[in-house]
Amino acid sequence: MADTVIQVENLGKKYILGHQQEGHSRYVALRDVIADGAKSVARRLRHPGKRQPNPNQEEFWALKDVSFEVKQGEVVGIIGRNGAGKSTLLKILSRITEPTEGRIKLRGRVASLLEVGTGFHPELTGRENIFLNGAILGMSRAEINRKFDEIVEFAEVSRFLDTPVKRYSSGMYVRLAFAVAAHLEPEILVVDEVLAVGDAAFQKKCLGKMGDVAKQEGRTILFVSHQMSAIKNLCSRTIMLNSGSIYHDGDPQAGITLYLQDLASASNQTSLENVRRTGTGVLKIVNFWLENINGERVTAVASGDTVKMVFQCRVNGNSSPKNISLGFSLHTHLGDLLSVLYSDYMGVNLDDLKKDGCISFTISDFPFSRGRYYVGARVVVNDIESDWPKDFIGSIDVEDGSFYGKGRTPHSGIGPILIKGDWSINSQEASLQKLHDHEFQNLGR
Incomplete structure (x- = not known):
């Protein structure tokens, strides 16, 4: 369709995991490499044309049979537990890594913010990196100059603009990286959880900017976060991944509910020994x-x-x-x-x-x-x-419980925190007399 900007068909990504043999040292000597090579050659000579499986390697599919479409102007939240495949999906969409199978079609320029310092050269200054990122996105120098002041103002790094970014704090890095990604007018903006590095005020500022980018400018956003309130407020749709496959694609509230149920189930079943x-x-x-x-x-x-x-x-x-x-x-x-x-x-x-x-x-x-x-x-x-x-x-x-000790439960919709304190009432005459006494004491000082 004409308004489809991202089309993913049967996408899969496979990694080969290496395992150390039991009883073997973690360090490999040259003689071990030579011996293993000789054994491999001998196996191939005995069984020509037949590939022998390696007992110390395992196939791991980070993504498997993933298909979806995203239309122009959509804000899609990608959710799921750690290891579900969210970051792998974004890396493929950002052309950082290639898929093992399947294909993707993208209409327009993609700006990615996947981790602190993505697309930045540490030896270059903030100013130079703004122009570098713009050039990577295919923008002319005139286009970058037109947006330059907005980027610097949003990132709040004007004092350090001519300082090499390797000296920036992680928060400064993220502020500048997000400002560049959001202001240089890509058709597709891809944002991972990197915004969690910034302070609360900057996170709110970024969420507001992403909302403006989608609603006012009609650009498409893919947003990964574990903050379900941000997903709920910003996204018009959620895609939940589970073990590398799509578990839900649709209404944000339904996706959030499924995610929280999955999280609760995992925390009850998984030993803390296995948690990242x-x-x-x-x-x-x-x-x-x-x-x-x-x-x-x-x-x-x-x-x-x-x-x-x-x-x-x-x-x-x-x-x-x-x-x-x-x-x-x-x-x-x-x-x-x-x-x-x-x-x-x-x-x-x-x-x-x-x-x-x-x-x-x-x-x-x-x-x-x-x-x-x-x-x-x-x-x-x-x-x-x-x-x-x-x-x-x-x-x-x-x-519900008797928090106030009176056998009464609070009204619904009161918020998460319950408060105790002492109530009192004073007559107007008593309050005026107290104010008069206070003012009299101040005059006598």
Whole structure:
């Protein structure tokens, strides 16, 4: 069709994974390479024309039989758990990597923002990289000059414009990269989760700009994010990937619901040992659960209950780590951050942790309204990140409860946080007398 700008047909991407043989050293000597080569030649001579499978290699399909079309002006959210194939799809659409099978048809120029520094040369200045990216997109120097001031103003890097970008912070990198990608008028804008590097104000600014690009300028956007609120507010359609295949293609709210159900199911079934994470691994979180006031494990709590969050940890190595700080975050069902608390915020010392032990945090009068909330966690040892699982480590289902101690549940639509405090009422005469006394005291100073 004439208004179709992206057409994907039976797309597949295969990778070959290498596995180390059991009992073999991770280091390979020259004699091992020669010996393996000789064995390979001998196998081919014994079985000419027949390809012998390598027992140390495995085929992995990051994408398989993916087909869809995107029309001009659509804003499509690509969602799915880590490893679903989202980034691989965007790399193929951005012509960074080639597909193993299938084909894609693109109408128009594609600007991609897939990771910090995509398309930038570290030795060039910010100014030079703006012109470099414009040239890559096929723009003339006059076109770039026309947009130059808008790009610099949006990125807020005017002071550092003639500084090599290798000296930029990650936030500055992203600000300039997004500004270039959004302002140089590509027909298709591809944005991965790189916007998470920026601060909250800049993320909001970028989402607003993407909305303008789609609605006012009629350009097409493919947007990958784990922030479901951004997907809901920005996208007119969602494509959910699961294990490299399309699981849902259509209404954003339906896609978000399926994604959250999949996320909850995965967090209940998958061991935290298998979760993608960063850190030194000196101290790792291996399990998480909730307990009630009686120390019994529970899967749901009520507003106003006393809730104990238990983080089971494992010490790797022989030494006992010191200066431990464990932090957790609570998120809405859309992934929006509600609160973060680290043990060192409260001056708590966790150095007594043994080889395998649990760190607990008890919340009295649990202050959340009905709904499902997700838990993230991170461990820091001696001010160095030890463990940061990149997926949520668990969820908390909250039911209506007597948060205010009066046997009454709050009205619906009140938001996630419940508040307690003291109400009082003063007569107008008492308030005026208090104001008069305050002013009199100030005159006497």
